Amino acid sequence: xxxxxxxxxxxxxxxxxxxxxxxxxxxxxxxxxxxxxxxxxxxxxxxxxxxxxxxxxxxxxxxxxxxxxxxxxxxxxxxxxxxxxxxxxxxxxxxxxxxxxxxxxxxxxxxxxxxxxxxxxxxxxxxxxxxxxxxxxxxxxxxxxxxxxxxxxxxxxxxxxxxxxxxxxxxxxxxxxxxxxxxxxxxxxxxxxxxxxxxxxxxxxxxxxxxxxxxxxxxxxxxx
Amino acid sequence: xxxxxxxxxxxxxxxxxxxxxxxxxxxxxxxxxxxxxxxxxxxxxxxxxxxxxxxxxxxxxxxxxxxxxxxxxxxxxxxxxxxxxxxxxxxxxxxxxxxxxxxxxxxxxxxxxxxxxxxxxxxxxxxxxxxxxxxxxxxxxxxxxxxxxxxxxxxxxxxxxxxxxxxxxxxxxxxxxxxxxxxxxxxxxxxxxxxxxxxxxxxxxxxxxxxxxxxxxxxxxxxx
DNA sequence: TTTAAAATGATAGTATTACTATCATAAATA
DNA sequence: TATTTATGATAGTAATACTATCATTTTAAA
Numbered sequence: 001x002x003x004x005x006x007x008x009x010x011x012x013x014x015x016x017x018x019x020x021x022x023x024x025x026x027x028x029x030x031x032x033x034x035x036x037x038x039x040x041x042x043x044x045x046x047x048x049x050x051x052x053x054x055x056x057x058x059x060x061x062x063x064x065x066x067x068x069x070x071x072x073x074x075x076x077x078x079x080x081x082x083x084x085x086x087x088x089x090x091x092x093x094x095x096x097x098x099x100x101x102x103x104x105x106x107x108x109x110x111x112x113x114x115x116x117x118x119x120x121x122x123x124x125x126x127x128x129x130x131x132x133x134x135x136x137x138x139x140x141x142x143x144x145x146x147x148x149x150x151x152x153x154x155x156x157x158x159x160x161x162x163x164x165x166x167x168x169x170x171x172x173x174x175x176x177x178x179x180x181x182x183x184x185x186x187x188x189x190x191x192x193x194x195x196x197x198x199x200x201x202x203x204x205x206x207x208x209x210x211x212x213x214x215x216x217x218x219x220x221x222x223x224x
Numbered sequence: 225x226x227x228x229x230x231x232x233x234x235x236x237x238x239x240x241x242x243x244x245x246x247x248x249x250x251x252x253x254x255x256x257x258x259x260x261x262x263x264x265x266x267x268x269x270x271x272x273x274x275x276x277x278x279x280x281x282x283x284x285x286x287x288x289x290x291x292x293x294x295x296x297x298x299x300x301x302x303x304x305x306x307x308x309x310x311x312x313x314x315x316x317x318x319x320x321x322x323x324x325x326x327x328x329x330x331x332x333x334x335x336x337x338x339x340x341x342x343x344x345x346x347x348x349x350x351x352x353x354x355x356x357x358x359x360x361x362x363x364x365x366x367x368x369x370x371x372x373x374x375x376x377x378x379x380x381x382x383x384x385x386x387x388x389x390x391x392x393x394x395x396x397x398x399x400x401x402x403x404x405x406x407x408x409x410x411x412x413x414x415x416x417x418x419x420x421x422x423x424x425x426x427x428x429x430x431x432x433x434x435x436x437x438x439x440x441x442x443x444x445x446x447x448x
Numbered sequence: 449t450t451t452a453a454a455a456t457g458a459t460a461g462t463a464t465t466a467c468t469a470t471c472a473t474a475a476a477t478a
Numbered sequence: 479t480a481t482t483t484a485t486g487a488t489a490g491t492a493a494t495a496c497t498a499t500c501a502t503t504t505t506a507a508a
Contacts, residue, residue, distance in 0.1 A: 016484090023485070039363030044465065058485055060467075133357055139263030141418045154421040173424045173438055176412060180404070183411060188400060194365045197378040200397045214397060221446050240455090247456070268494065282456055284496075 005114050007079045012147045013072045016062050024062055025118040026052045028076075031069055036123040040070060040131040067138065070127075071149055074135040076119070077128050078152040081109045082159055095166035099219060102163055106185050107212045129186045156182070168223040177222060181215060188214070229338050231303045236371045237296045240286050248286055249342040250276045252300075255293055260347040264294060264355040291362065294351075295373055298359040300343070301352050302376040305333045306383055319390035323443060326387055330409050331436045353410045380406070392447040401446060405439060412438070 006019055018024030030052050035043045043066060045059045063069040085105045092098045110125035136150060144150070160181065161174035171177070191199035192207050201210050230243050242248030254276050259267045267290060269283045287293040309329045316322045334349035360374060368374070384405065385398035395401070415423035416431050425434050 021484080042363065045467090046465075055486055055488090056467080057469090057487085061484080065466075130361055134361065136419065137354055137358065137414075139266065145419060150419060154419070157422050173441070175422060176408075176424045176438065179411070179415065179422045180408060183407060184400075184404060187403070187407060190361075191403070195360065195369060195374060195378070198381050198399060198403045200400045214400065217397070218446065221448075222442065224445075245455080269496090270494075279457055279459090280496080281458085281498090285455080289495075 005083075005116055007076055007083070009072060009075050009079065010148045010151055013068055013075060013149060014063055015060075018062050018072075023052075023054060023058060026054070027059055027062055027069075028073070029118040029120070032073060032120055032123050032127065035070070035073075035131065036126050040066070040127075040134060070131060071135050071144070073124060074128055074132055075149070075152040077109075077121075077124050077132075078156050080114065080121070081106060082152065082156045084109050084112060085156075085159060089163070095163060099163050099167050099223075100216060102160055103181065103212060103215050103219065106181060107208050107215065111208075129190050132186060133183075164219075164223065171223055177219070181219070184215060184218070185211060229340055231300055231307070233296060233299050233303065234372045234375055237292055237299060237373060238287055239284075242286050242296075247276075247278060247282060250278070251283055251286055251293075252297070253342040253344070256297060256344055256347050256351065259294070259297075259355065260350050264290070264351075264358060294355060295359050295368070297348060298352055298356055299373070299376040301333075301345075301348050301356075302380050304338065304345070305330060306376070306380045308333050308336060309380075309383060313387070319387060323387050323391050323447075324440060326384055327405065327436060327439050327443065330384075330405060331432050331439065335432075353414050356410055357407075388443075388447065395447055401443070405443070408439060408442070409435060 011017075016024065018028050027048065031043070031048055034048055034051065038047075045056050045066060049056045049059055063072065085102055088101050088105050089098045092101060110121040112121070114121065136144075136153075138144070157175055157178045160178035164171060164174040164177055188199045188201045188211055189207055192201040192203045192211075196203050201207055201214060235241075240248065242252050251272065255267070255272055258272055258275065262271075269280050269290060273280045273283055287296065309326055312325050312329050313322045316325060334345040336345070338345065360368075360377075362368070381399055381402045384402035388395060388398040388401055412423045412425045412435055413431055416425040416427045416435075420427050425431055425438060
């Protein structure tokens with residue numbers, strides 16, 4: 001028996017659901033690899049087409065452009081994290097414990113294997129870390145937002161903010177803290193790797209553990 | 225009498241110092257205007273050349289490409305904030321008070337007028353908010369970092385982290401908190417404007433004041 | 449003031465990017 | 479088997495991101 005996970009995303013993000021066809025899944029798999037390897041700026045549909053022995057035209061049948069592909073991938077990751085949080089905190093009554101699990105899920109999502117063959121969660125996580133905020137730092141944010149292209153991120157922020165409010169109902173900034181957890185998580189992994197003077201997370205050791213400890217410290221202090 | 229402020233930046237950021245010539249200053253002034261208006265992606269040297277009645281070739285004599293121009297502008301802003309912090313906290317003995325002034329300087333830097341005619345600090349601040357992290361989210365970070373292209377940001381982070389450590393010498397994450405203050409400041413202004421579900425800062429009211437209150441709350445809680 | 453040097457303008461050209469369009473063929477489905 | 483549907487092959491276009499060359503203007507030195 002195998003359980004197939006398919007994450008449903010806003011239909012405006014793609015022209016044709018890539019998860020439903022061989023070519024579509026190849027596009028996902030190899031775009032993740034190539035963006036991770038060469039960076040989003042250097043990534044083009046032409047290069048991707050060559051890599052997977054297809055054509056530019058075929059890829060354009062799935063995604064309007066590479067920005068929407070990035071948005072699709074990033075949304076996929078956010079959905080995945082949200083899904084994980086849901087599973088991992090299921091049946092946990094204690095809010096504090098719940099929030100610890102949330103933090104752990106954010107930091108370690110890429111280590112859990114969902115069994116989606118065409119998504120390398122580790123590489124996708126790297127993309128979210130390095131290129132993720134390009135997904136919403138664009139002149140078209142408002143228009144894209146009105147189409148629901150950031151729904152997954154908002155849903156995730158809302159879910160986490162609820163746990164935060166459970167821990168401390170008087171805390172005035174649950175949404176801020178929620179998004180800040182994601183942003184910090186991404187930023188400080190990136191800083192530790194590339195700009196170590198901007199963080200206290202050491203580059204050498206087990207970054208994820210250190211990051212998790214740090215986030216938990218911030219959370220505890222802020223909600224006490 | 226007039227005091228001319230000239231912010232010195234890493235020489236690798238430009239081919240020819242733009243602050244020293246009429247054309248150079250025009251490039252700074254109008255690139256700020258155009259990036260703010262149309263966004264970094266849509267901004268090109270060709271369009272800028274047309275705007276200022278110059279040529280692409282001439283602009284390329286000042287900056288290798290638009291990414292380095294962005295880096296230059298963002299560094300300029302970081303230097304400017306650092307300079308302001310230095311001035312504003314001068315002769316303030318109490319660390320807590322000092323840190324409050326630091327926070328205020330970060331949030332309100334763009335409101336202070338340095339008398340640099342060719343830099344609209346307000347628009348530049350918008351650029352830092354919307355496009356700032358593209359400055360260091362690139363495949364060439366490591367190489368650019370080794371050339372000192374992020375020195376200004378690091379210097380700023382170091383300066384703020386020192387004040388943080390003055391307030392609480394036992395706090396283990398002074399650099400993290402310092403950079404987090406900048407990132408939060410930028411993010412939550414942006415969120416309030418474009419993705420309000422991601423923040424507790426209200427879009428309508430005086431965002432800067434609200435943001436400042438929020439940052440002070442975070443700082444106080446974390447350092448208590 | 450002349451002269452040389454430096455800065456800018458004018459123009460052209462190239463490889464790449466980001467697409468769109470059309471038609472043929474292969475694969476899946478009814 | 480017929481017929482949608484998906485993909486491939488190919489071509490073409492406008493814009494981008496440059497580089498190169500030479501003429502002209504501006505500035506600074508002699």
